[in-house]
Amino acid sequence: MGIDKRKVYHLDWYLIFNGLAIFLIGIVNLISATSSFYTSSYSYMIKQLVAFFIGIGLIVFTLHYDYRVIVRQSKWLYLSGLFLVVLVLIIGLIAGGAKRWISIFGINIQPSEFMKPILVLYLAKLLHEKKKQNVPLGIKDIMFPIGAVLLPVILIIKQPDLGTGIIIILTSGCILWFVGLKKSTYAVLGIISVISSFALWHFVMKPYQKMRILSFINIDADPSGFGYHAKQAMIAVGSGKFFGKGFMNGTQHKLQFIPEHHTDFIFTVFGEEWGFFGSIILFLLFASFIWRCIKIAQSANDEMGSIVAFGVASIIFLQFAINVMMTIHLSPVVGIPLPFISYGGSSLLSILGSIGLLLNINMRRYMF
Amino acid sequence: MEHFVKDGNTIIDSKYVWSKRILIFFIIVLLIRLWDLQIMRGSEMRTFSEQNRIRVKKIVAPRGVIYDRNGKILAETRPSFNIYIIPEDIKDFNQTVDGLAQLMNMERDEIIEKLKAASNMPPSFPVKIKSDVTMDDVAKVEAHRVYLPGVQIQIEPKRYYNYGKTFAHLIGYVSEISDEELKKKEYKNYFPGDFIGRYGLERSYESYLRGIDGEKRVEVDAMGREIRTLDVKEPIPGNNLYLNVDLEVQEVIDKALENKRGGSVVIDTKTGGVIALVSRPAFDPNKFTSGITKEEWQKIALDTRHPLQNRVIQGRYPPGSTFKILLALKGLEEGLINEKTSFLCRGGMPYGGRVFKCWKKGGHGVVSIHRAIVESCDVFFYNLGLKLGVDKIHEMADIIGLGRKTGIDLPGEKDGLVPSTQWKQRVYKTPWYEGETLSVAIGQGAVWLTPIQLVQLASIVANDGVNYKPKIVKKIVSPEGKTIKTFEPELNANLKFKKDTLRIVKDSMKGVVNEGSGTAYSSRIQHVSMSGKTGTAQSVGERGKNLGDHAWFIAFAPSEDPSIAISVLVEYGGHGSSAAAPVAKVVTETMFKEKKEIKEAKLNGYR
Numbered sequence: 023m024g025i026d027k028r029k030v031y032h033l034d035w036y037l038i039f040n041g042l043a044i045f046l047i048g049i050v051n052l053i054s055a056t057s058s059f060y061t062s063s064y065s066y067m068i069k070q071l072v073a074f075f076i077g078i079g080l081i082v083f084t085l086h087y088d089y090r091v092i093v094r095q096s097k098w099l100y101l102s103g104l105f106l107v108v109l110v111l112i113i114g115l116i117a118g119g120a121k122r123w124i125s126i127f128g129i130n131i132q133p134s135e136f137m138k139p140i141l142v143l144y145l146a147k148l149l150h151e152k153k154k155q156n157v158p159l160g161i162k163d164i165m166f167p168i169g170a171v172l173l174p175v176i177l178i179i180k181q182p183d184l185g186t187g188i189i190i191i192l193t194s195g196c197i198l199w200f201v202g203l204k205k206s207t208y209a210v211l212g213i214i215s216v217i218s219s220f221a222l223w224h225f226v227m228k229p230y231q232k233m234r235i236l237s238f239i240n241i242d243a244d245p246s247g248f249g250y251h252a253k254q255a256m257i258a259v260g261s262g263k264f265f266g267k268g269f270m271n272g273t274q275h276k277l278q279f280i281p282e283h284h285t286d287f288i289f290t291v292f293g294e295e296w297g298f299f300g301s302i303i304l305f306l307l308f309a310s311f312i313w314r315c316i317k318i319a320q321s322a323n324d325e326m327g328s329i330v331a332f333g334v335a336s337i338i339f340l341q342f343a344i345n346v347m348m349t350i351h352l353s354p355v356v357g358i359p360l361p362f363i364s365y366g367g368s369s370l371l372s373i374l375g376s377i378g379l380l381l382n383i384n385m386r387r388y389m390f
Numbered sequence: 391m392e393h394f395v396k397d398g399n400t401i402i403d404s405k406y407v408w409s410k411r412i413l414i415f416f417i418i419v420l421l422i423r424l425w426d427l428q429i430m431r432g433s434e435m436r437t438f439s440e441q442n443r444i445r446v447k448k449i450v451a452p453r454g455v456i457y458d459r460n461g462k463i464l465a466e467t468r469p470s471f472n473i474y475i476i477p478e479d480i481k482d483f484n485q486t487v488d489g490l491a492q493l494m495n496m497e498r499d500e501i502i503e504k505l506k507a508a509s510n511m512p513p514s515f516p517v518k519i520k521s522d523v524t525m526d527d528v529a530k531v532e533a534h535r536v537y538l539p540g541v542q543i544q545i546e547p548k549r550y551y552n553y554g555k556t557f558a559h560l561i562g563y564v565s566e567i568s569d570e571e572l573k574k575k576e577y578k579n580y581f582p583g584d585f586i587g588r589y590g591l592e593r594s595y596e597s598y599l600r601g602i603d604g605e606k607r608v609e610v611d612a613m614g615r616e617i618r619t620l621d622v623k624e625p626i627p628g629n630n631l632y633l634n635v636d637l638e639v640q641e642v643i644d645k646a647l648e649n650k651r652g653g654s655v656v657i658d659t660k661t662g663g664v665i666a667l668v669s670r671p672a673f674d675p676n677k678f679t680s681g682i683t684k685e686e687w688q689k690i691a692l693d694t695r696h697p698l699q700n701r702v703i704q705g706r707y708p709p710g711s712t713f714k715i716l717l718a719l720k721g722l723e724e725g726l727i728n729e730k731t732s733f734l735c736r737g738g739m740p741y742g743g744r745v746f747k748c749w750k751k752g753g754h755g756v757v758s759i760h761r762a763i764v765e766s767c768d769v770f771f772y773n774l775g776l777k778l779g780v781d782k783i784h785e786m787a788d789i790i791g792l793g794r795k796t797g798i799d800l801p802g803e804k805d806g807l808v809p810s811t812q813w814k815q816r817v818y819k820t821p822w823y824e825g826e827t828l829s830v831a832i833g834q835g836a837v838w839l840t841p842i843q844l845v846q847l848a849s850i851v852a853n854d855g856v857n858y859k860p861k862i863v864k865k866i867v868s869p870e871g872k873t874i875k876t877f878e879p880e881l882n883a884n885l886k887f888k889k890d891t892l893r894i895v896k897d898s899m900k901g902v903v904n905e906g907s908g909t910a911y912s913s914r915i916q917h918v919s920m921s922g923k924t925g926t927a928q929s930v931g932e933r934g935k936n937l938g939d940h941a942w943f944i945a946f947a948p949s950e951d952p953s954i955a956i957s958v959l960v961e962y963g964g965h966g967s968s969a970a971a972p973v974a975k976v977v978t979e980t981m982f983k984e985k986k987e988i989k990e991a992k993l994n995g996y997r
Contacts, residue, residue, distance in 0.1 A: 059617070156401060200409075202401035257442065260427035260435025273443045277611040294439075298428040302421065309417045313410065320406050328402060335409070343416050350423050 034318065034384040040311045041362065041377055045074065047292075047304060048363035054270045055284040055291040056365070062270075066284060066365050073367035077374030081381065089382040093150075093326050096143035100170065103140040106133035107177045114181070122181050132368035134178045134186040139376045141171055141190055142197065142333030149201050150326045158202045161210055168194075184231055185286075185357035189340055196336035197329060238354035248355055251287075254279040255349045259293035266297030284365045286357050289349045305346075308361075312339045318384045327383040334376040337361075443609050444620065445514055448581075451601025452547040454628030456561060456591065458637040459665075459864065463552055465561050465592075470548035470680070471528045473541065474516035474583075477505060480540035489538050493530050494520055507569045508582040518583035521566070522548055522680030549585065549592075549679040553637070555672040556644045559700040560635065560800075560862065562590020563675035565682065588678070590700075591631065591862060593801045598866050598874075601628035627869040634663030634864045642980045643668040646973040652941075652960035653701035653841050654973055655860070656981075659849045659946060659955045661879040662858025664798070666977070667842075669701040703796075703803040706838040707959060710925030710966065711766045711909075712944045713833030715847055715895060717774050718759060720786040722891040726777045729894055732758040735769035742825040746772050749926075763898035764908045766924060768832050775831025780822055783830060784810035789883050790857065791846045792839055796882070798860040806839040834928060845957035846882065848922070848944040851895055852952035855885035899923055900949045903971075910943065913971035918982040919949035922956075922974060924966030937962040943970035947978040954981055 049067055056066040084092065092099075106124065110133055114121030123130040145167055152163040171194045179187040203211070223232065230248075237249035258274035261267070272294035275283035280290050293301055315335030322328040338361050345360040347353035359369040427435060456465040473494065480486045487505075491498045501519055508517040520527075528543055535541065549564050551557060564585040571577045571586070580586060587596035604625030609617045643654045643666050653669040673690050690697055699705060721727045737753035738745045748754065748768040754761065762770035775783070787793050793808035807813075809830060811822040829835030842860060850857040859880040866875040899921035902908040909924040925942030941963030946952040956974045963969030 158401060200402065200405050202405075254442070256427065257435050257438045259424070260431055261439035263428055263432035263436060273609070274439055277443050277609065277617060279442055279611075293424070293428070298424055298432075301424050301428070305417055305420060309413060312413055316406060316409050316413070325402065332405075332409070339413060339416075343420070346420055347423075350420075350427055352419070352423055 032385045032388070033381055034314070037311070037314050037318070037377065037380060037384070040307060040314060044304070044307050044311065044362040047307070048288075048360075050269070051288065051292050051295075051363060052284060052365055054272060054295060055275060055288055057270060057276075059276055069367065070365055070370065073370045074374070076367075077371050080371065080375050081378035084375070084378045085382055085385065087382075088386060089330060089379055090324070090326060092379070092382075093143050093147050093330060096140065096147045099140045100144040103133060103137050104174055104177075106131075107137060107174050109133070110181060111177060120181055120183065122183050129367075132366070134174075134181065134183050135366075135368040135372040136375075137174050137178065138186070138190055138193065138337050139334065139372055139379065141174070142193065142330055142337065142376075143379070144170060145194060145197050146326050146329040146333065149197070149329060153201060153325065158204045159198075159207065160204050161207045164198060164203065164207065167198075179226065182228060182231070183357065184227075188356060189337065189344075189358060192340050193333060193336045196340070197333050200332045200336075201329060234356070235354045238351070241351065251281050252348070252351055252355055255287055255290045256351045258290040259350055262294045262297040262301075264298050266293075266295045266300055269295055271295060282357075285359060286345065286355075286364065287349055288360055288364045289346050292363070293349070308338075308342050312342070315380060318380050318387075321387050322383050323387045327387070330379055331383050334380055337376065338373070441514070443611075443617075444607055445610050447516075447606045447608055449604035449606055449622070449625045450546045451603045451625035452627045453549055453564070453585075453601065454595075454599040454869075455630045456599075457630065457632050458635050458640075459633060460637065461632075462637045464557055464633070464635070464637065465549065465551050467547035468550045469545050470522040471525075472518055472544050472546050473520045473523055473527075473531060474544055475501070475505060475519055475540050476514060476516045476542060477540065478513035482539075486538050486540050489534065490519065490531070490541055493534060493538075494523070494527060496520065507572075511582060515582075516542055516544070518566070520681065551675045551679075553641070554674050554676055556640055556668075558590075558672035558675050558697075559669040559702070560590055560640070560667045561675065562592040563588055563678040564592050565678040585679070589675075589698075590800060591633075594799050595631060595863065595866075599628040599631065601869075602626040629869065629874055630867045631863050632865045632867060633862055634658060634661070634665060635667070635862060636665050636981075639666040639977055639980055640668060642666075642976050643973060644670075646976050647960070650960050650963065650969075651695060651701070652958070652963065652970075653705060654956065654958040654977075655702045655842050655845050656954055656956050656977055657845055657849060657860055659853040659857070659952055662849075662860050662882070663864060663879075664860050664862045665954060665981075667702050667800075667862065669699070669705075671695050671697040673697045700800065700802065701959065701961070702841045703798060703800055704840065705959065705961075706804060706806050706840055707929075707940050707942070707961075708835070708837050708927040709792075709833040709839045709844055710927035710940070710942050711768075711833055712844055712847070712923045712925035712942045712957075712966075713837060713839075714763060714766065714771050714831075715851060715899070715923050715944070716786055716790070716792070717771055717778060717783060717831055718763060718895050718898070719851070719887070719891060720778055720782055721774045722759070722894060723887060724778070724782065727759060727774060729760070729890070730758055732756050733762075733770050733773045735767050737769075739769045739772045739828075741772070741776075741828060742823070744825075746828050759894055760898045760901060761907075763895070763923065764901035764905055766902075766909050771831045772828045775827045776824065778827075778831075780827045780830055781810050781812075783827075784808050784813075789885060790850050791882050792843045794843075796842050796846060796860050797880075798842055799862050803842070804840060806843055807836060808839075809836040833925060841957045841959045844942070844944050844959075845955050848946050848957060849955035850883060850885065851892065851899065852921075852946035852955050854892055855883070855887040857882045896921060896949070899946075903945070904949075909967045910971040912967065913943075913975040915975060915979055918947060918978060920945050920947040920974065920978045921949040921952070922946070922971065924971060926964070926966050929962060938964050941966045941969035943967075943974050945971075945974040945978070947974075948982060954978070 053067050056063045110124050115123045123132050148167040175187045175190050234248045241249045241253050272291050274280050274294055275291050280287050283291055312335055319328045319331035322331055341358050341361050344353055345358050348355045359366055361373045452467040458464055487501050491501055504519055505517050565588050567580050567584050567586045587593040604623045606622045607620040611617055647670045650670055655667045656665040734756050735748050735754035737751050738747040754767040757767045757770050787808035793806045795803045795805050814822045830837055846857050859882050861877050865873055867873050903910045903914050903920050903922050910922055922945030927940040929940050941960040943958045943966045946955045956977055958970040958973040960969040
């Protein structure tokens with residue numbers, strides 16, 4: 023399948039420019055987040071730009087293939103993703119007490135990030151196969167898909183990468199809701215998730231992960247640990263006031279009061295330096311971007327495309343919402359990157375690959 | 391290709407509407423939260439972030455320097471390393487506290503106690519844990535800093551006493567302010583970890599010596615490390631003290647009194663300026679400045695030889711025969727005796743049914759005033775005492791300043807006692823017995839004087855009826871060199887003695903040292919003449935043990951034109967002539983080793 027001028031014309035330029043705007047804001051913000059008061063640092067920005075261009079290449083490459091083909095072959099993507107996730111547990115690099123990365127030709131990649139869009143594709147395939155016109159899915163229909171989700175999720179949580187695990191579970195939930203389940207199935211799933219939450223708390227979660235949740239409930243319970251970080255993040259954002267302290271003037275992150283301020287806590291840098299004013303603009307850009315994703319789902323040629331587009335919209339929405347919420351003390355602290363903004367090649371590539379899928383779906387919406 | 395017809399899929403279509411609603415809902419929630427944080431509580435959050443990064447650090451002001459009369463430094467400040475904990479920066483309390491305790495060889499509880507003492511200070515207030523640590527300790531802490539978040543090392547001025555024990559009682563010492571003191575209103579300008587003058591001049595001139603601490607606003611990171619200095623308010627050092635004290639004389643006395651218990655004071659008779667003031671045994675004031683340990687403190691405080699007592703101003707002893715000078719002055723002034731008045735000494739005098747002995751068993755025979763002083767005949771003064779009566783003795787003593795505080799610029803001075811009939815009536819509700827007057831006449835019984843009081847007696851004779859309040863500090867000079875305060879001589883007594891009175895007493899006192907029969911003849915000096923009076927006072931002893939008599943010597947020199955007055959007390963030293971007079975001898979030798987002209991020029995220069 024080639025790509026012709028008509029298809030280029032059908033590229034969703036709205037989505038592209040909207041995404042680019044968020045990415046550029048992210049690049050500017052990243053410079054400040056990784057610089058000190060004395061020296062500007064561009065090395066993180068350059069790495070991020072390299073990942074960006076690789077991502078553009080990935081988009082251009084995948085656009086050549088009809089998304090339906092990609093969805094149908096997603097089993098192989100799923101299996102290779104699973105392989106990498108298993109590989110992480112065996113030969114993964116340890117950083118900060120977690121094994122999340124593997125090194126391939128000297129490049130560190132985080133397979134769990136790629137698992138997110140891959141599972142969207144695979145779920146789209148599996149659910150689409152079960153789906154009949156206007157009939158909600160029953161518990162039998164979703165047994166296998168849920169198993170397919172839980173297997174990598176368990177492995178990812180074991181790394182431990184609770185954040186990505188949660189995002190995958192929530193995204194899968196969104197997709198199931200989107201496709202539509204029987205009322206009884208919702209009830210069964212609800213009960214199962216309550217029970218498994220308890221099991222997770224008692225048997226799987228590590229003390230530090232529990233502490234994060236406890237310190238969310240009482241921010242002063244752990245004034246030197248997670249509660250401290252959550253509080254400092256809140257102070258950073260709040261201290262930006264209306265117009266912010268200005269680019270490169272954020273003191274909270276430059277003086278190391280915020281951990282992971284170039285990755286998971288990057289919104290604190292933005293909120294501190296650009297204030298409420300900048301945050302409104304950023305939020306509106308995200309809202310409009312996600313809105314557009316939903317729109318693509320709505321106007322997709324077929325249900326398979328709708329499911330994929332909606333899945334991608336869910337990932338971006340969930341990551342955006344949870345990431346921002348944890349910096350302003352509306353959610354416990356979990357390691358989730360802010361799409362486009364957080365530093366991290368794997369995260370960026372995963373997002374760009376997802377956008378490739380959206381463009382693919384949108385481009386082929388009139389084709390039969 | 392299988393196709394899926396979308397149109398009419400009502401299940402999915404309803405989801406778009408809901409998705410968009412959820413999206414809008416969350417965006418609104420986020421914006422409301424941001425509004426709350428950034429707009430409603432923005433200023434509060436901004437303040438938090440400023441407090442986070444901006445820390446006000448105290449710059450300890452160096453204490454004023456203390457100089458002797460020749461400009462030699464007696465007390466100064468030197469840099470020292472102090473270890474602090476900033477509670478706010480502690481990440482893991484046990485890790486920091488245990489880690490530091492182990493490195494510094496301290497008890498965990500010791501550190502916790504210090505942290506508790508400062509618990510009402512803001513958490514960013516650095517709590518001093520240990521003062522004046524060694525370079526080794528500094529290196530150890532520096533090497534482990536990553537594991538000790540909250541621990542800080544500061545270089546701060548520390549009080550240093552260049553001559554240690556020699557000036558222990560005179561200059562005193564500083565030490566860290568206590569928790570109890572901090573709770574009191576009068577110390578409201580002090581903070582935990584501050585040093586305060588505790589003793590001696592350090593205490594009496596605390597308000598002058600203490601500078602005004604400066605502060606430095608620094609930006610710190612989350613580890614408490616200083617990133618940059620925003621602004622500095624320089625500390626203002628304390629004012630410098632210039633003393634009347636002469637280091638050389640002080641050292642000479644210090645050496646002469648080594649391993650003895652007692653005290654000695656030398657004053658400038660023409661100003662009241664204190665040239666030397668030594669009390670023995672002493673303590674090492676430098677021990678207090680680096681935070682004395684409990685054991686060390688107990689050792690000093692519980693020492694039965696009482697090294698913390700300044701015997702010159704706090705030790706009260708019967709003056710013994712030195713008191714005879716007072717009687718002589720009063721007797722001559724009142725005309726009750728003259729140069730020729732003589733009494734027969736047979737080695738004792740019966741009175742009121744008992745015999746009052748003279749120290750010389752065989753007696754002095756017929757003695758007049760001159761010999762009575764030179765050879766210290768007790769019988770002569772028994773007779774004179776009876777003629778005078780106790781109240782005349784008391785009156786004279788009071789004018790000269792015996793029995794009450796002299797007002798020297800040192801804290802904790804004690805008064806003394808010269809009895810009177812009124813006093814006895816008041817305290818014991820019984821009348822005075824004449825027999826008691828006999829004891830008083832030779833400086834025994836209910837007469838209790840301090841060495842600083844007795845030197846006033848020598849001084850008033852030397853200075854022809856005038857004496858001044860003893861003063862250690864001559865002037866106070868600001869760090870910029872501006873004189874803030876100069877202490878002019880303060881008159882204590884100005885008695886218009888008859889010429890004869892002074893001549894007779896002075897002659898006699900000269901005879902004590904310079905005549906062959908004089909009690910202090912062994913302490914005579916070749917090139918300069920000293921006048922004096924020995925005294926030997928019966929001691930009460932300690933715990934029922936009689937440890938011997940207290941030895942006294944009061945003197946002035948040079949005899950012809952006196953400029954200094956000396957008093958020496960040696961506890962349990964035995965005879966004044968053998969134990970106390972030699973101290974005055976070395977002082978006089980030291981003061982007047984130079985030629986008369988130079989000496990006078992120098993003395994004038996001091997004033």
